[in-house]
Amino acid sequence: MANLSINGKTLTIDVEPETPLLWAIRENVGLTGTKYGCGIAQCGSCTVHLDGVAVRSCGITVGEAAGKQITTIEGLAVGGTLHKVQQAWIDNDVPQCGYCQTGMIMAVAALLKDKPRPSDADIDEAITNICRCGTFQQVREAIHAAATAV
Ligand code: FES
Ligand code: FES
Secondary structure, three states, X not given: XXXXXXXXXXXXEOOOOOOEHHHHHHHHOOOOOOOXXXXXXXXXXXXXXXXXXXXXXXXXXXXXXXXXXXXXXXXXXXXXXXXXXXXXXXXXXXXXXXXXXHHHHHHHHHHHHHOOOOOHHHHHHHOOOOOOOOOHHHHHHHHHHHXXXX
């Protein structure tokens, strides 16, 4: 059994501590907005926040996440108001198939918390998520739009 704090709720779930956090989030908790892409911490589709830091949830265990605040895409909007990154994604028509986009949004939200006005170089360094649909230019434009949003 493990206690996980996800999106402000503490949940007791029946998993081994070495279970990848991604599996627990999707299979045990049922939050399927976090996507499985590669399973080897390369693509970024499974990105969540751990104490506000973007992490690839396929690459860390439930045991490592226990005691930390986990935020998934389902918990990013607060009080029914979209996060400014989510709004910028809509305004800039970023998604194509959408599969990579929840992880992309989580990575960008963490970037803007650390660097409210990131340069293109900052974006290139921080956002290494893979999008098979090739939305990288739209992602970049939406990041700059979110950075200047009030
Ligand atoms: S599924 Fe976790 S990084 Fe690809
Ligand atoms: S929008 Fe399709 S993989 Fe990124």
